[in-house]
Amino acid sequence: MMTNTPQSYGGVARMLHWLIALLILSAIGLGLYTEDMPRDTDAAVATLKTLYSLHKTIGVTVFFAALVRILWALSQPKPVPLHPERRLETFAAEAVHWALYGAMLVMPLSGWISHAAQAGFAPILWPFGQTLPFVPQSQTIAHSFEIIHKISALVLYAALALHIAGALKPAVIDRDATLARMTRGTAAGGARVPHGLAAPLAALVLWAAVIGTGLLLPAPDDGPAPQGQTQTAAVQTGNWQVTEGRLGFTVQQMSAAVSGQLPVWSADIAYDPATGSGTVTVQIDTTALTLGAVTDQAKGTEFFDTAAHPTAGFTAQITRQDGTAHLASGTLTLRGMEVPVTLPFTLMLDGDTATMQGQTSLDRRAFGMGASYPDEGTVGFAVTVDVALTATRRG
Ligand code: HEM
Ligand code: HEM
Incomplete structure (x- = not known):
C-alpha cells in the first residue's frame, strides 16, 4: 500500500522517510568532515571545494524532498501513537518529529541563504544559478545564516539522538512494532486519537529561538572597510x-x-x-x-x-x-x-x-x-x- 492508514505508514511515507534520513546523514557527515579538512595546498582546496559542493547539493535536495514529504503528509492520515497512555513519551516522540520536520527546512534553507549571500566558493551542482532572488550579496547576511546553520546542526543532533533512541528502545526492549511500522509498513496501534497542538508548538518555539539567536547575535564587520582607504604616496608631485x-x-x-x-x-x-x-x-x-x-x-x-x-x-x-x-x-x-x-x-x-x-x-x-x-x-x-x-x- 502506498498510502497511510491510521495504523500504518504507506510506501510513499516510508520511502521519503528513509531517503531523507540518508541524505541528511550524508550532509551531516560531509559538513563535519569538511570542517576539519586541511586547506593548505591548491589540491586540498580543490578537494574541499568538491566536498562542499556535494554537501550543498545534497542539502538542497533535502529541501525539495522535505517539501514533497510535507505536502504528502498533509494529505495522509497520521498513524496513531502505539502507547497513547504513556502521555509524556508520546508527547516527546511527537515533539521530536516536529523538530525534525523543522530541521528538514531550516538546515537546508539556512545553508542555502548563507551560500546565496556570498556566492563564490563551491557552487551547488545544478544549472539554476547560485543566488536567491531576495537575498542580497552581503557578508553580514551570509554570516548570520551560517550561525543559524551551525546552531541548527546542534539541534538536529539532539533531535536525531532522541529520535533514534526512541525508535530503537521500543524495537529492542519493548519489542513492539514501532520500528517495523517505518521499515516494513507493519500496521499496529489502536483507534484514531486526536493529536494535540502542544508538540508542534514546542517545536515551533524551538526553531524560532534558533533563528532568532542567529539573527540577533552580533555579526562581525564586513571585513576591512572597502572605501576610502587610500594611502598617500611617498612622493606626490601632482597638484x-x-x-x-x-x-x-x-x-x-x-x-x-x-x-x-x-x-x-x-x-x-x-x-x-x-x-x-x-x-x-x-x-x-x-x-x-x-x-x-x-x-x-x-x-x-x-x-x-x-x-x-x-x-x-x-x-x-x-x-x-x-x-x-x-x-x-x-x-x-x-x-x-x-x-x-x-x-x-x-x-x-x-x-x-x-x-x-x-x-x-x-x-x-x-x-x-x-x-x-x-x-x-x-x-x-x-x-x-x-x-x-x-x-x-x-x-
Ligand atoms: C535525519 C534523519 C531522520 C529524520 C529527519 C526523521 C524524521 C522522522 C519523522 C518526521 C517521523 C514522523 C513520521 C513522519 O512524519 O513520517 C519519523 C518517524 C520514524 N522514524 Fe525517523 N527520521 C530520521 C531518521 C531515523 C532513523 C535513523 C531511524 C531508525 C533508527 C528512524 C526511525 C523512525 C521510526 C521507527 C519512525 C516511526 C515512529 C512512529 O511510528 O511513531 N528515523 N522520522
Ligand atoms: C539537510 C541539509 C543540511 C545539513 C544536515 C547540513 C549540515 C551541516 C553541518 C553538520 C555542518 C558543519 C557545521 C559545524 O561546523 O558546526 C555544515 C556546514 C556547512 N553547510 Fe550545511 N547542511 C545542510 C545543507 C546545506 C546547504 C543546502 C548548504 C548550501 C547551499 C550548506 C552549506 C554549508 C556550509 C557553507 C557549511 C560550512 C559553514 C562553515 O563552517 O563556515 N549546507 N552543514
Whole structure:
C-alpha cells in the first residue's frame, strides 16, 4: 500500500522517510568532515571545494524532498501513537518529529541563504544559478545564516539522538512494532486519537529561538572597510590630493557576479583643468584585496599571485574628450605583465574639488590569470573595473 492508514505508514511515507534520513546523514557527515579538512595546498582546496559542493547539493535536495514529504503528509492520515497512555513519551516522540520536520527546512534553507549571500566558493551542482532572488550579496547576511546553520546542526543532533533512541528502545526492549511500522509498513496501534497542538508548538518555539539567536547575535564587520582607504604616496608631485576613493572589480563566477575591492592604493595626479590634460600614476597594494568568500583563491598563484607581485600599477596620460568625458590611456602592470589599458571616466569640477568616476573591462587572460580555468565555466574572462575618487587641488 502506498498510502497511510491510521495504523500504518504507506510506501510513499516510508520511502521519503528513509531517503531523507540518508541524505541528511550524508550532509551531516560531509559538513563535519569538511570542517576539519586541511586547506593548505591548491589540491586540498580543490578537494574541499568538491566536498562542499556535494554537501550543498545534497542539502538542497533535502529541501525539495522535505517539501514533497510535507505536502504528502498533509494529505495522509497520521498513524496513531502505539502507547497513547504513556502521555509524556508520546508527547516527546511527537515533539521530536516536529523538530525534525523543522530541521528538514531550516538546515537546508539556512545553508542555502548563507551560500546565496556570498556566492563564490563551491557552487551547488545544478544549472539554476547560485543566488536567491531576495537575498542580497552581503557578508553580514551570509554570516548570520551560517550561525543559524551551525546552531541548527546542534539541534538536529539532539533531535536525531532522541529520535533514534526512541525508535530503537521500543524495537529492542519493548519489542513492539514501532520500528517495523517505518521499515516494513507493519500496521499496529489502536483507534484514531486526536493529536494535540502542544508538540508542534514546542517545536515551533524551538526553531524560532534558533533563528532568532542567529539573527540577533552580533555579526562581525564586513571585513576591512572597502572605501576610502587610500594611502598617500611617498612622493606626490601632482597638484591633486585624493581625499577618498574606491577601486573595485567584478567577475562572473559560476554565473554569479562576484565583486571585490582593492582597498589600499595611492594615486599621484597632475591635471590642468584649463587644457584638460595630465598624467596619473596609481600604485595598488594587491595583498589587501578582498573578493567575498574567495579572497584567498584570488590572492593565490593562479590569480593575483600577491606573494610574488604585492603591487600593481597604472601609469597613464589623461586627455579630455568632451565636457566631463576623459580618457586615461596607459599601461597597467599586474602580476608582472604590462598591458595597455584605456579607462574612460567622467570628471566633475566644483571649485577646487574634483570627482571622477570610471569603468573599464579587462580580460584576465591578458595577465595570465586563471590558466587552469581555460573557459568561462568557472571564472569569466571579463573583469569589470570600477574606479571612483574625490580629489582636492593643492595650493
Ligand atoms: C535525519 C534523519 C531522520 C529524520 C529527519 C526523521 C524524521 C522522522 C519523522 C518526521 C517521523 C514522523 C513520521 C513522519 O512524519 O513520517 C519519523 C518517524 C520514524 N522514524 Fe525517523 N527520521 C530520521 C531518521 C531515523 C532513523 C535513523 C531511524 C531508525 C533508527 C528512524 C526511525 C523512525 C521510526 C521507527 C519512525 C516511526 C515512529 C512512529 O511510528 O511513531 N528515523 N522520522
Ligand atoms: C539537510 C541539509 C543540511 C545539513 C544536515 C547540513 C549540515 C551541516 C553541518 C553538520 C555542518 C558543519 C557545521 C559545524 O561546523 O558546526 C555544515 C556546514 C556547512 N553547510 Fe550545511 N547542511 C545542510 C545543507 C546545506 C546547504 C543546502 C548548504 C548550501 C547551499 C550548506 C552549506 C554549508 C556550509 C557553507 C557549511 C560550512 C559553514 C562553515 O563552517 O563556515 N549546507 N552543514
